[in-house]
Amino acid sequence: MKHFVAIFLLILFVSPNLNASESNPLSSLYNMFPKMTELKGGSSRWIATGVVHELYDNYVRLESTYNYFSEKTEKIWDIKRDKNYSVDVKLFFAKDNKAAVNLYENMTDKRESRFERDVKFGDEGRIFVRPVSVVNMVSEYNLIFREENFIVHLHTFDGFALMDFADFFQKKINSFVLSNIDMYVFKNFRLKAKKEGYIPEEEELTVEADNASAIVISGRVTDEEGNPVSGVSIDVLGHDKTVVSGAEGYYSVTFVLGEKGVKREFKTNFTLVNRKGQNNKNNKVKMYKMNVIYPEREETFYLRINLDENSGEIYIPSKGIFNNVNDIVKQGDYLEFKRNCTPEGSLFQCRQTYSGLMKESGFQGNWKGTGGKGTFKGIPMKTSSEEYNIAETDFCSIKTVRLTSDNLSGNKQRTDKLYIDQNHGISLKCNRDERDFFIKDVQLKITKKASEERFLLYKYKGHETKGGISLKNKTYIGVVGPNDDFLSIDVFLMPDSLQGMTVLAGGDTQAYNNTISFASGVLYPERQPKLIIEKFITGKAKKSVTGVNVTLKKLVSEKDVASDKGTLGRDGSEDMRLELRIKGVSGDLKAVELSHKGENFYIWNTEPFDIYPAVALFVNGELINQNSGKINFPVDNNAVIDIFIHKPEYLNKSNINMTYKILIGDKWYSGRVEK
Incomplete structure (x- = not known):
């Protein structure tokens, strides 16, 4: 039978083993706070506020503040310490281990800081650091760690005092646990049931172990419909014991305490939920606006990545192209993935590898592969919600x-x-x-x-x-x-x-x-x-389709200025010529992209040194592309521009199916190329 003791806190502190006073059942916890004589420098340098407490349903919280005063500046490892600083101490004692774990997770999940990492205090611990002054090397520290049913939260601006207090409380808690080892080892059991494909479940079990020769804990594991689940590992946390549920979902684990006494049996069952049914938001879906530096150009795209499913995708708005992201490796803040940038239907193979540090402030690192190598920087995108009836x-x-x-x-x-x-x-x-x-x-x-x-x-x-x-x-x-x-x-x-x-x-x-x-x-x-x-949220420009017209004037021209490379030049074959007529639109022409969809897929653009063949633009017989390959040419109403592009061998007059996109100012215009 499972016993969840509702008044566990008060019963615990009136136990003779804890040397508690009948007048104050919390005195054992009050005594865990350091006295002035226990602190470095003696009572003349330390002043502490009185310990106060507050009772909650699942835990009690005690807190105090210690203030340090010195007449001279101390120096440790060539780091100057302030003459005056304080340490805020909060001590939590939960009614059971499960409540302590939940409280610790809530405290650490909701805290944000510039830097954070796990620390080796207690069963689990984490430090949060917020730099205040880089010049004076001043930072704000919050250290939270859990050991058994205890949680300690320390806050200070002095890193050395932080470590001293953390060490002090860890020793105090260890001493407390050792003095009451029977309560911790043979009264409170925390069991965790887990199997791949299911959401793990934990249960806290409080037992009566007095005069017991053995403790037997048994039960059954079922799914949400009551069907038995076999092959589930049930870990008895803190005891290095694991058993596996059988064909009908039953399990049993025994602790032998001695030869005398009676065998006591307790039961606890688990209901496991299929992991696919987790009804939680997918907070590990992230999106970055990426700026990639190539040897001769820059590229901007959006990276969407799902760290739960190890999947991702890249979207290039200026081209309306999607790239797959695969082979994702995530280790701490480090992230690596491969980008398949091969154009759809193309025989050209394009592969790139991106690796760097992904943090809340951004994602940056290096890339290599098709196009050479370079750097990238990603800006995290914010989100907004819309509600519809x-x-x-x-x-x-x-x-x-x-x-x-x-x-x-x-x-x-x-x-x-x-x-x-x-x-x-x-x-x-x-x-x-x-x-x-x-x-x-x-x-x-x-x-x-x-x-x-x-x-x-x-x-x-x-x-x-x-x-x-x-x-x-x-x-x-x-x-x-x-x-x-x-x-x-x-x-x-x-x-x-x-x-x-x-x-x-x-x-x-x-x-x-x-x-x-x-x-x-x-x-x-x-x-x-x-x-x-x-x-x-993105500020991507909407595409307009008005006022612009591109017509295919003739298939053969007298020029050979556009090659099959990413730059202009001769390739030994005459170019295809198109005529761009702009009506009712004025501004700077910045980009032209043409694409052909059919049995074969092809793209031409004005991006310098891109993987796609380059487009040559002429006005009144003069080339308007800059030497770098970029274009920024002012156009007004009724402008006429000749476009020359490399003509693939398979493309002929009978199978042309081309579309265009041009950028004038900050607006894109798109449509179909007329024959």
């Missing part, structure tokens, strides 16, 4: 659909009301004309009406068939209900799932006593299904 959007719809998968078929007709039963599910389908590279997160919020029904909720990929919707790729969301009021349910989706249909339904073996209804329509305007889309 699905009933009011023109790109997404939500409705009840009839299911046909396995035994989930039925004859009921679809209705405008939203509900889930044995034969029906709720579908979300969004019609997006083009891929939105900048979506980070998609969240669907639906509201369940009051009901006594309890059911398991899953999401599937839906596929339309003649008889209804078939379901694939089952992913566990959670247990829903019963509820006596409206209940909000959040479902997190991958951005690419907006391209298809997502269906919310129960399991294929689930029996329903009642229909599960959800709020929708005009009767519940505030509870309509909502779609929250989090996007990376």
Whole structure:
């Protein structure tokens, strides 16, 4: 039987083993704070505030501040210390080890600093450093470490005092634990169940070990539907013991304490959730605006990377091109990946390797491969959220659909009301004309009406068939209900799932006593299904398609000025000539890009020393490309420019399918090349 002791703190501190006073059950913890005589320099140099405490449901917090005063400046390792400084001390004691772990994680997750790293204090520890003055070598330090049920938080501007106090409290805690070893070793057990593909689960077990010859802990591991899970490792943390669940999910572990006494048995069960069902935002999706330095040019693109799934992609807005990112290696702040920059359908092979440090402040390092080698710098992009009532959007719809998968078929007709039963599910389908590279997160919020029904909720990929919707790729969301009021349910989706249909339904073996209804329509305007889309913010210019015209004047010209390389020059064959006519637009012409799509894919542009063949531009017979290959030519209404490009052997008059993009000022104009 599992015993979670609600008044564990007070019982603990009145135990005779802890030398506690009946008048103050917290005196054992008060005594852990250093006295003035225990500090370097004696009581004349230290002044401390009184220790105060505050009780919470799962822990007690004690705190004090120590102030140091000196008449002269000390020097350690040629580093001057301030004459006056202070150390703020907070000591937390949790009711059990699990509560201590959760408290430590909350304290460290929410803290931000310029520098941070793990330290070797306690069972786990982390230091956070914020530089205040580089000239005077002054920094603010926060050190947090956990040992057993204790957590220590130290704050100071003196690094040496920080280490002294951390060492002092670690010794005090070790002494406390050793004095009460029976309580820590044979009264509190922390078990962790884990198996690849499932979310690990921890349980805290408090047992009665008095007069025991042995302690036996046993139980069963099941999934969210109650099915046994075999091959699960159950670690008894702190005891170097691990057992594995059997075919029916059962496990057992025994601790032999001695020959005398009785064998005491305790049970604790685990319910493991499929890892795919984690209903959390994907905070490891990051995007950077990258500036890459080549030997003769620069390139700007967006890098989107998913550190959870080891996947990534690059988008080049000026060309409308996507590159795959693969072979991702992440070790601490170090990140390395390979970029496949080969043009679609091209025989030309382009590969680059990027490596550097990825931090909150940015991502920078070096690259090498096709094009030589160079450096890069990435600026992290911020995000913003937009909320849509699905009933009011023109790109997404939500409705009840009839299911046909396995035994989930039925004859009921679809209705405008939203509900889930044995034969029906709720579908979300969004019609997006083009891929939105900048979506980070998609969240669907639906509201369940009051009901006594309890059911398991899953999401599937839906596929339309003649008889209804078939379901694939089952992913566990959670247990829903019963509820006596409206209940909000959040479902997190991958951005690419907006391209298809997502269906919310129960399991294929689930029996329903009642229909599960959800709020929708005009009767519940505030509870309509909502779609929250989090996007990376970008200032990319929108493309316009007005006022510009490019025509193919003739296939053969008398010039040979554009080669098959990234720079201008002769290649022994006559160029293809096109005529660019600009109407109603004025500004500086900065870039021209042409592409051909067909059996073979080809691109030409004005980027100097790029991997694509160069474009030569002439006005009144004069070349307007600069020596560096760049272009910045003023154009006005009715401008006419001759374009000469390298003509591949396969391209002939009968199979031309070309498009253009030109940059005038800060706007892109695009369209199809007319024959």
